[in-house]
């Protein structure tokens with residue numbers, strides 16, 4: 001199952017992510033895919049805000065994984081600049097700590113087959129000032145609750 005949403009500005013992408021965060025449960029995995037500057041980190045910021053994270057979420061360029069405290073812990077991974085990280089992660093993508101929170105992975109396509117089916121895919125198309133076309137795809141039935149949260153929220157973006 002999937003839903004497609006268009007956003008016109010970064011605030012729209014953050015609001016979308018924040019609405020999705022209502023559906024978050026411990027152990028969830030969210031894959032963020034889109035080219036440089038698509039808005040993956042903007043999505044992470046909005047998702048964190050929705051989880052009640054008050055610290056500023058930035059791209060975790062120099063650490064493999066950044067951790068934030070919210071309603072659930074948020075783990076933020078960026079595989080772009082980390083050569084070999086994908087391989088390292090593929091061995092144990094979800095460790096015990098991550099099971100207690102939500103893990104967001106930018107450039108998750110680099111993990112290829114190591115990504116479990118149980119995940120929400122967020123595919124962001126568009127860059128610069130263009131509107132973004134954001135495809136939300138539930139990998140398993142469990143993840144359809146994110147799409148349902150969006151319907152329930154019913155805002156007009």
Ligand SMILES: Nc1ncnc2c1ncn2[C@@H]1O[C@H](COP(=O)(O)OP(=O)(O)OP(=O)(O)O)[C@@H](O)[C@H]1O
Pocket residue numbers: 007008009010011012013034035036037038039040041042043059080106127128129130131132
């Ligand atoms: N509708 C939109 N949604 C998200 N970002 C937008 C939108 N319109 C413009 N932008 C701008 O696009 C940029 C997105 O940057 P962001 O760091 O989130 O991208 P990214 O996908 O994480 O890139 P990277 O691969 O470098 O990590 C920001 O400068 C933001 O202001």
Ligand SMILES: [Mg+2]
Pocket residue numbers: 040041059078106
């Ligand atoms: Mg980013």
